[in-house]
Amino acid sequence: MATFSIPTFTIPILLIYLSLKPISPIPLPNTPHFGPNLLLIGDAHAINSPSSVQLTDPKSSPSSGLLIRSKPIKFRTSTKPLSFSTDFTFSISPQNGDGLAFIIVPADFSPKFSRERFGLSRENRFFAVKFDTSVNGNVGDRNGNHVGVDVGSLHSVKVSNVSAINLVLNSGIKLHSWVDYDSSSKRLEVRLCEFGNPRPYDPLLAHGIDLGEMWRGEKVLVGLSSSSGNSMQRTNVYSWKFKLRSIPNWLHSQPVNPQAFSSEHDQEKMVDQKKLCALRLFSRLIFATGCGLLAAFAVLFLWTLFANGSSQVAVIPVKCSTNSGDFRYEKIKLVLEDSLDGVKN
Numbered sequence: 501m502a503t504f505s506i507p508t509f510t511i512p513i514l515l516i517y518l519s520l521k522p523i524s525p526i527p528l529p530n531t532p533h534f535g536p537n538l539l540l541i542g543d544a545h546a547i548n549s550p551s552s553v554q555l556t557d558p559k560s561s562p563s564s565g566l567l568i569r570s571k572p573i574k575f576r577t578s579t580k581p582l583s584f585s586t587d588f589t590f591s592i593s594p595q596n597g598d599g600l601a602f603i604i605v606p607a608d609f610s611p612k613f614s615r616e617r618f619g620l621s622r623e624n625r626f627f628a629v630k631f632d633t634s635v636n637g638n639v640g641d642r643n644g645n646h647v648g649v650d651v652g653s654l655h656s657v658k659v660s661n662v663s664a665i666n667l668v669l670n671s672g673i674k675l676h677s678w679v680d681y682d683s684s685s686k687r688l689e690v691r692l693c694e695f696g697n698p699r700p701y702d703p704l705l706a707h708g709i710d711l712g713e714m715w716r717g718e719k720v721l722v723g724l725s726s727s728s729g730n731s732m733q734r735t736n737v738y739s740w741k742f743k744l745r746s747i748p749n750w751l752h753s754q755p756v757n758p759q760a761f762s763s764e765h766d767q768e769k770m771v772d773q774k775k776l777c778a779l780r781l782f783s784r785l786i787f788a789t790g791c792g793l794l795a796a797f798a799v800l801f802l803w804t805l806f807a808n809g810s811s812q813v814a815v816i817p818v819k820c821s822t823n824s825g826d827f828r829y830e831k832i833k834l835v836l837e838d839s840l841d842g843v844k845n
């Protein structure tokens with residue numbers, strides 16, 4: 501179904517473009533910390549191949565880099581709306597660059613990736629969760645240590661103060677973030693803590709948004725992007741997991757984050773399911789027994805009908821035949837004997 505064809509006349513243009521483009525996407529080797537289908541764009545490069553990915557290059561300011569999943573996704577298909585859970589570990593060095601952003605962009609985005617503003621300055625259709633370390637009055641940033649949700653503009657639709665949870669984004673310390681989107685509740689949640697700590701129960705930021713309405717059936721890509729602004733800020737990513745969750749339309753009350761539920765809850769659920777199973781088995785057993793009884797009655801009924809019928813058949817000639825007296829007598833006798841047998845028993 502997914503066919504991709506390039507009109508022949510665009511091939512020479514594409515070749516010229518690719519030869520002019522300074523850095524083309526480089527595949528990142530598949531490792532447990534990153535998984536398959538990742539591309540490095542811009543200044544992004546693997547370090548100690550690839551125990552970490554450095555998105556910005558302090559030697560070439562302004563610098564920007566993008567780690568992107570090459571597999572496009574669709575938020576709306578004919579059957580199921582899409583939910584996702586992603587988590588990544590990263591560090592941002594103490595300069596006042598832009599920081600890091602988790603971005604969702606149209607599938608044809610990579611040639612538009614720029615040097616500024618998380619590489620998004622030439623794209624106006626995007627969704628971003630930014631871990632912002634600069635105070636940019638133009639886009640309404642209040643402090644250089646916040647998480648913001650951006651839709652098509654770097655003017656955030658929602659921000660959360662990271663200082664309020666006693667963390668500093670650009671301290672150089674390794675941090676861990678979870679971004680979960682649930683399509684049935686149309687809710688986005690962002691969690692953040694120091695690397696090594698358990699996933700926080702309370703989200704740092706929660707925002708109602710319908711990504712299915714925003715992207716519909718369009719093919720989009722997800723990525724982690726960083727830009728250093730005019731600083732020498734270094735942003736490193738140490739791991740990144742991205743999981744899609746398709747929820748059938750009829751199921752509405754799916755938790756935003758199944759992992760947030762304790763194992764106790766899971767066990768409760770399992771016990772409930774076992775009970776449900778037993779109940780189903782029992783009802784099936786009753787049903788089967790009922791069916792069996794019904795069938796037995798039906799057979800018995802037919803059998804008695806057939807048995808009576810045969811004696812009636814034996815009687816009919818008696819009624820119809822007018823002569824042949826002996827034969828008639830015997831027949832009657834037979835039926836009588838039969839009925840006498842029945843009385844005796």
Ligand SMILES: *[C@@H]1O[C@H](CO)[C@@H](O)[C@H](O)[C@H]1NC(C)=O
Nearest residue numbers: 642643661662663664665666
């Ligand atoms: C962020 O939180 C810190 C600590 O609670 C507070 O001092 C600061 O004023 C807050 N900044 C903004 C912009 O809300």
